[in-house]
Amino acid sequence: MFSCSGSGSKGKPSPAWDGQKRNVVLISIDSLRRDHLGLYGHKPRYSGGIPVSPNLDELGANGVVFEDAWTTTSWTLPSHMALMTGLSDRQHGVETDKFQLDPLRATLAQRFQESGWSTAGYFSGPYLDPRYGFGRGFDDYRSGMLSQEAFVQRIATENDKRAAAGLEPMEPRLIQQLRDRMSHWDITSPRINQLGQEFLDQQQADGDKPFFLFLHYFDAHYDHIPDEAEEGLDKKFDPGYTGPFDGRNWYFDERVMQFEKPYQRLISGRDLEHVKALYDAEIHWVDRHIGEIITKLKAKGLYENTVIMVVSDHGDEFFDHGSIGHRSTLLAEQCRIPMVLSVPGITPKGKRIPQLSRIYDVAPTLLDYAGANGIDEAEGSSVREMVEGYSSPRTAFQRLFSGGHRRGSGLNVRDGWRSSRFSVLRQHRGDFDRETETELFTTPMQIRSLGSTYFVFDRKEDPKELRPLSPKDPRFQQAIDAFCKDFRAAEQASAKLPRSEHSVLTGMKFSAEEQAALDALGYTSMGEESGGKVDIMAKVLAPLAEPCD
DSSP states (O other): OOOOGGGSOTTSOOTTOOSOOOEEEEEEETTOOGGGSGGGTOOOSSSTTOOSOHHHHHHHHHSEEEEEEEOSSSSHHHHHHHHHHSOOHHHHOOOSTTBOOOTTSOOHHHHHHHTTOEEEEEEOSGGGOGGGTTTTTOSEEEEOSSOHHHHHHHHHHHHHHHHHTTOOOOOHHHHHHHHHHHHHHOOOHHHHHHHHHHHHHTOOTTOSSOEEEEEEEOTTSSSOOHHHHSTTGGGTTOTTOOSSOOSTTGGGOTTTEEOSSSOEEOSOHHHHHHHHHHHHHHHHHHHHHHHHHHHHHHHTTOGGGEEEEEEESOOOEESSSSOEESSSOOSHHHHEEOEEEEOTTTSOTTEEEEEEEEGGGHHHHHHHHHTOOOOTTOSSOOSHHHHTTOOOOOOEEEEEEESOSSTTOOOEEEEEEEOSSEEEEEEEEOOTTOOSGGGSSOEEOOBTTTTBSOEEEETTTOTTOOSOOOTTSHHHHHHHHHHHHHHHHHHHHHHHSOOOOHHHHBOOSSOHHHHHHHHHTTOOOTTOOGGGOOOGGGGOOOOOOOTTO
C-alpha cells in the first residue's frame, strides 16, 4: 500500500511517486452534467449521430473514467475551493461570497509552486476571482472574461439610460450583479485557450521545470446561447426545431416556470428538449477547445509527460426535481459530476472506476502523480489506489449556504452525505434572533412527506434520487447511523484545524476589476452596506445541527 500525497509529509512527494516529475493540466468545466457526455453514455436525441463530446470521450478512452464522482455543493465558488484545497466546504470555509480562503490553508497551486513547478491559471467566471484566494501560488492568474474597458462602457451606457429616465446611477452592488450577469452572455473559451496556449508555448518539452496549468471553461453555463459562439451551432443538435425558445435568459424566463409559490413548470416537453440540445451545443463548443489544448500538448511533445484531469464543479437541473439551474438543491443532477484522469504510460486505458470519489480528492491526486509536495491537512486523498485496484470505501459531504434561489424562498441552507449505497440530505432553518455564528443554522426542517428531518435514498435502487425511503424502512436508519458517524468525525477534524480571526476571513467586497470600474466611473463610499443591514451570510462559519441527538 502507499500513502497518498494528501497524507504525506510537507516537503516530500508521495511514497507512490515513481521519480518522474510530470506536468499537470487541470480543466474545470462549469455547470457540466455528467450525463450529457458521451463517455457517460449520452446520445443526443436529434443530432443524427453527431457526438457532443468527442475529445473528452477520447480522453476517457485513453485514461480513467470515474463513474461515481461527487462535488461538495451545487455552485461554483465553494466547489472550486474544494477542488483547489483538497478540503470539503466545511473545512475550507469559503461557503459564501463574503469569505476568502484562510491564509492558513494551502492550495494546490501553492504546493506546485513550492515544489518547483511553473504555475498558471486562467478563469472565465466571476466566482474564480483572486479576491477569494484562488490566485495564491500561481505565477500567472488571469481572467478570460469581458475586458475591463468593455465592462466600464457597459456600466456607463446603463447609467446614461437611467439618467434619461430620471433615475439615480446604479448602486455598486447592482454593478456587481451586472458583472455576474454579463458572464452568462459572454463567450470565453477562445480567450481561455489563447491564454493557455501562450503559456504552453513558453514551456519546453525537454525543460527541467515542469508546469501546472489550470483552465476554467464557463461557456456551458446558462444562458444557453451557442449561436453567440458560432453561427449555426444552435441548430447542430436540434436542426428541426421551430419553437420559440432560444436559451436566452434561461434561468429567469417566465415562460419556463412559475417562479413564485406554488412553483410549477410551464415549458413543454419538446421545448425543454430543445434547450437541452442548446446545452449540448455549448458543451460541444467547450469540448472543441479542450481538444485544441490536448492537440497543443501533443504538438509540443508535452503530452506524454503530462497528467490531465477534467472535472466539473457542479451540474444543472432541467426539471429533474421540479426546477431548473443550480445552487438550489444537493440532489444528484446538481452534485454528481464527471471526472476523467489521464497519466500516459501510468493509468490504464479505458478503465472505469465504480467506487465513489470526490472533488476534494483531485488536489491530492494531482500532487501524487506529478511527484510534488503533499497537502498535509487535505481531507481528500489520491485516487491512485482506486486506479491500481485496491481502495477503502469513501464517503462524500455536501453543503449549501445560499440566498433564496426563487423569489420569496428565503435563505437556502442544506447539507448532504453520500456513500456508495445511500444519500442522506437535510434542509435547515435559520435562527436570526441568535447573536453568535454557531447559533445561526441549527434547526433541521421537517420533511413533511416523511415525517422526518431527512431525505434518504437507496442509490442502488434509485440513482436519480426520486423515491425517498420511509423512516420505517430499516435502510433509513442504517443510512442515518452511517451519516452521523461521519458527520461527527468530520466535525472533530474541523475543530483541530487552526483558523484565522473572522476579520481575516471576510474578503474584499469587490474584485479588483469591479473596484477599478467603480473608480473609473467616480463611485465613492464603497465600503458601506446598503441600508446598514447586518449581512447574515457574512456570519456563516458554523457547524449545522448535530444529527441523531
